Amino acid sequence: MSDLDALMKAFGEAGGDKAILGNNEIAHLVASGHKLLSMKSVEGLEVDARETMAGISAKVTVKEGIRIKNPVHLCFGVLHKKGTQKIKMDVRLEKNSSAHFIAHCIFPNAEKVRHIMDAVVEIGEGAEMRYSETHFHGLYGGIEVIPKSIVKIGKNGRYFTDFTLTTGRVGKLDIDYSVEAGENAVTELTARVFGHANDEINIKERVVLAGKNSRGLIKTRVALEDEAKAEVTGITEGNAEGARGHVDCMEIVKDNATAKAIPIVSVIHPLAKVTHEAAIGSVDKRQMETLMAHGLTPEEAVDLIVKGILK
């Protein structure tokens, strides 16, 4: 079986739609380890991806005024037990363009694997980018995921990101996102992670509301069980007139797991406003009782509540 077939098989087993590779209207980039396996572009989307000594480097540009109709699929993975995948992404959305990128990160057999993503994103005036990243991990927990991104959003631009790691063991996760929003720009960063066994989760997200009337939301949902640990740092700075930001962190803890939330909000302009809320603890008693009064067992109730916050 070729590397591409093997990765696509794992992708299919993780619930992905393998037909996207054969669809001429859907752009994609597929890489296994440091090998580029498949790539397709569509009109208005420029992709310059290559294998380098350090890993994979990709420069992606959405041309001015182009709105990419179908999501662009990025499929990254390491199928071996040991290995490293280092990806450097340089994404630019030119003025008034838009695109939705869906990243599928597949590491089903990882016993000692590192996945490092280093991204620089520039969103032009009036452009909109959505980035959804979903991980499919195995049961060994021997993986380290280190996504880092630096994002700059131009005037009236929009940037939404959604990171999901709820299937399999997390291993070690170390997210470091930083977003700067210009005038009237909007950004929302969402992360959902379910930690088990001795998983270690470290999420640091920073939004700088630099432009007048910019908006930012950092939303984090973490569930932990066994001995898992998580530390979530949500930073929002309101630096301009009319800027509005909010940090919303919820962590549910079971067994001997431990969680920490560090919301940092700062305002240096008198007409900016940043708020935060953080809830950490065991499953809410009232929620449990309500579901049990509806006929669920305690186990079913916990399962439903956890699945709900990670949805």
Place this chain on the structure above:
Amino acid sequence: MLLLEIDGLTYGAGDKTILDDFSMTIEPSEVHALLGTNGTGKSTLAYLIMGCEGYMPSSGEIIFEGKTINTLKIQERSKLGITMAWQEPVRFEGISVSDYLRLKNKDINPSYYLEMVGLHPELYLHRMVDKSLSGGERKRIELASILALNPKLAILDEPDSGIDMLSTQDIVNVISAFKDNGSSVLLITHREEIVLIADRASQICNGKIVCTGNPDKVAEYYKSRKCFVCDGEVCAYV
């Protein structure tokens, strides 16, 4: 046989006795309204019947269909056919209204129950049972979910309270739906006009029933009370 019999129930928190040798009954298919001002022990009674954590009577019995259920857990009482709508229903992230109504029975038609509580299914089925709902919307959805369970006994804790309160007609419609299903209802309220839709009513004051009978008469008795917040001292009932 009585559906529910509360016999000499006493419950206290700290030094305060909240329910004091409290007794009442509910017949099968009966709507029994429990009327009382704030602080009289109405919600505490609801939690004791439902079996909420931390609510264990110091004496007395809760008897459901002839069996004492004092030691049963909440989910065991639910299995017997007891359920409850809390005064302020909690919110759930990531659970749609449709899924919430079908928690126990996947085969029910959630639209049917939403219409019963005056909500348009197409506007609500796919919404989440989270903080995006107003207080009134959340209460209606909770009532719809209780109806969908088709319980033997539904405890409704002040469905008429709150900023987005349901109208008297809304409550009448919901109670009628329970009656049509053959469910009994313990309707907890502090509004005397709501009591009139019940088959029977009782007034609670300082943890005790002070009168039981025809809803008209109990409502009149309640209107003539001297206190508006129960302190167990001002009124002449205790």
